Amino acid sequence: MTQPDKFTAHMLVASAAGFASAAASRLLENHPEVEEHFAPGGWNAWKNHYIQRIHELAAAVSAGVPEVFAGRTAWVLQTFASREVPEDDLRISLECLREVLDSELPDPARAAVGPPLALAVSVLEDGPGDEGPAIDGKTRSGRIALEYLVSALEGDSRSAIERVLKAIDDGMALTEVYTGILLPVQKELGRMWQAGELSIAQEHLVTSTTQRLTAVLSFRGQAPEPRGLKALVAGVSGDVHDTALRAFSNLLEAEGWQVICLGCDVPDTEIAAAADYFGVDLMMLSATLPQHLQAVDKTIAAVKALEGRRIPVMVGGLAYLGTGDLWQRQGADGHAGSFEEALELAVRLAEPSDT
Structure with missing residues (x-):
């Protein structure tokens, strides 16, 4: 450092x-x-x-x-x-x-x-690493992920989506759908593109299928008991990746949160204004690449500058891999490296302490 x-x-x-x-x-x-x-x-x-x-x-x-x-x-x-x-x-x-x-x-x-x-x-000097496949075909979710990926790459988005929906009907939890199927598929897309095994058009096809499925998943199952907490979720300016943040938004809603999801590539002043307008209890900012970290700085500063409001800010995303306590130095209130951590941290940050 x-x-x-x-x-x-x-x-x-x-x-x-x-x-x-x-x-x-x-x-x-x-x-x-x-x-x-x-x-x-x-x-x-x-x-x-x-x-x-x-x-x-x-x-x-x-x-x-x-x-x-x-x-x-x-x-x-x-x-x-x-x-x-x-x-x-x-x-x-x-x-x-x-x-x-x-x-x-x-x-x-x-x-x-x-x-x-x-x-x-x-x-x-260490030479190129050998990153293996992101999908483990030996697990149930991994097998479904491979079936989903193959169907989507063949242009059969409907079959791909129906395969995942069947897994939910058979009892698979929403968290496992995201962590065991959809996010590994997106990671595998990145690996395949990097390895020259995939065209940009093919990557867009699968990503668009996942976006359609994510929208469907937000309405699956019974409406949860309202928790009485409101969160704003957004990708910072310049970051056009939104699969993970929309997945997290769905998981929060499934836990009873009211979620204001602004999507990706949102200017810092607009995020702060939306947080103030909606009176949220928590803000979650996503950053995918290192060059997006400076936008996180600006967004946190804009939120902290709101008069009469103190909104806890949680950050996450691939940009934080290997950055240690950077999130603290940025002024964030918490950082999560997984959906499970993020869901627990969100409650701790937003709910008032008894002490």
């Missing part, structure tokens, strides 16, 4: 396109063979690659957690390996980025980006 540096992070984001252009030009001038691996349009491909990496670097610098950038570098390394792009291309590209930043950034900013870049280079 390093000292958070939001000024340098802002500088990186504001100048990302310029830094990316300079790094791409340096890379292809010094290593012209690299362009062939991304032809046609090698320069543009590398520029876009650098923009993404710079935003991830900014997230690590802003949070003071170098592991954020190292983790994304490991993910990129796996992606390169699956597409038969030489691993050395990534190492060379990081060196060129470091050289550009060394020449363009002032001394304090260079010091801030040094640790994440160094840790990322060390990750490359």
Whole structure:
């Protein structure tokens, strides 16, 4: 962990396109063979690659957690390996980025980006990891997940949805449907895309099937006894992933909560205004990628600034993997790494203490 540096992070984001252009030009001038691996349009491909990496670097610098950038570098390394792009291309590209930043950034900013870049280079020495399938076909829920995935990929969304609904009719709990079927399917989609086994169109097809199913699941079963608590659930600005947050919204409703689900990619001021307007007892913010963490900062600040209101804020999402106590430093009141944890934590944060 390093000292958070939001000024340098802002500088990186504001100048990302310029830094990316300079790094791409340096890379292809010094290593012209690299362009062939991304032809046609090698320069543009590398520029876009650098923009993404710079935003991830900014997230690590802003949070003071170098592991954020190292983790994304490991993910990129796996992606390169699956597409038969030489691993050395990534190492060379990081060196060129470091050289550009060394020449363009002032001394304090260079010091801030040094640790994440160094840790990322060390990750490359371990080589690409071998991430196995996200679905365990030996379990009941895993078998249903595989059947659901195959049907959806074949374009038979109705059969996929009916298979899951039958599992519920046979007694499967809603929590298991999400944690044992739908979320593993989404994770497997990500793994398959990264491995080059899936097209974007196929991923969208399955995700759209899951969105349809999630809407159906919100009306399954008897209405629960009202708990008298109200929660707002939202994905922060820039985050377009909403499967997990909509699933959590459904689980909260099944526990008797009234849920205001705003969906994904909601501006910080709009989230705060909605929380105030609806008078919620709890806010749940979701962040999927490291570059979304800065939006969490802004949203928490906007909520804490509401006059006459104190709304507990809980955070979660893949962006928090390996970030330690970052959620506390952001000003959140709690963090959950699973649906089960989140449901328990939500009650603890929202219900008044007896002490």
